[in-house]
Amino acid sequence: GNAAPAKAAPSRAAARSSVVLTHPDRIYWPEDGITKEGLAAYYSEVWRSIAPYIVARPLALLRCPDGVAKQCFFQKHGWRGMNRKIRQVADPKDAGGEPILAIDDLDGLIALVQSGVLEIHPWGARLADLEHPDMLIFDLDPGEKVGWPAMIAGAREVKARLEAQGLAAFVKTSGGKGLHVVAPLKPKAGWDEAKAFAKALASDMAEDTPDSFVAVATKARRPGRIFVDYLRNGRGATAVAPYSTRARVGAAVSMPVAWGELTDALSPSFYTVGNAPARLANLAADPWADFRAAAVPLETGRARGRRKG
Ligand code: ATP
Ligand code: MN
Ligand code: MN
DSSP states (O other): OTTOOOSOOOSOHHHHOOOOOSSTTOEEEGGGTEEHHHHHHHHHHHHHHHHHHHBTSOEEEEEOTTOTTSOOEEESSOOTTOOTTSEEEOOTTOTTSOOEEEBOSHHHHHHHHHTTEEEEEEOSSOGGGTTSOSEEEEEEEEOTTOOHHHHHHHHHHHHHHHHHTTOOOEEEEOSSSOEEEEEEEESOSOHHHHHHHHHHHHHHHHHHOTTTEEOOGGGTTOTTOEEEEOGGGSTTOOOOOTTOBOSSTTOBBOOEEOGGGOSTTOOTTOOBTTTHHHHHHHOSSOTTTTTTTTOEEOOTTSOBTBTOO
């Protein structure tokens, strides 16, 4: 299918992409000295890693045409003069609405760079099967005064609960303030089931350890507690892609890590455009290499904690 990752991987954008960068010296991250061309080079280097998570999926895009210090726009639909490598696809559930956006290849990704897209936020479903998510995402948001060890413990808690349900769990830094725990699914359950499952897991955590976790969006900012944000799992909801850059000072990226890497040496914004390519080049094995192979269907008929029925 068209989601197949690239076959070969020369490391420079210019070598592979036919998309022309106008104003390659335009500065996207002023404090970090990262230009449009620098961003294209970053994405070209991580292309093989990022492709499975952004190709042939609906995308929401955080566009900052004049860089992170200026105005940014969160866009779920096309804009005037949009590059043709960014594809528009009708949403079958939104007949009268505007088309959703997708890319198919490295040209599409470099077209995003050319358009000032500094964050890529896919759905957890492929265009080929829009009604059946192929991953669940638990977005752990620290309230004030939540320390890093508590975040690590929270992520491990989500992992344990997912594994208890027969699901696999992978973790990535958000590139912002938190961690994302992601469970690959074989597309089978629908959005409502996926969201109900995620909500039940988050609610169980909040019920079992109310001093540590909150599962209600309106209480998300509770000091000392982690908001287990399950709301990324509805139809049309998005979360930042693995390897996507963030439109924040520091040019951090969302980085997949092994569970054993959750130590004091790490932080949510530790990996950046600057140090991520070297990390990937030096890694013995991609910590998410088994992500797709580990997918199982969400068995919504099976016991899932105390909230069944
Ligand atoms: P952090 O670790 O700082 O929490 P995050 O990516 O998890 O980083 P959140 O604020 O927890 O950030 O989640 C925001 C999510 O909501 C994003 O992942 C994005 O997909 C989605 N979203 C919806 N609307 C917007 C918007 N206007 N701007 C940015 N993100 C948006
Ligand atoms: Mn978050
Ligand atoms: Mn959140």
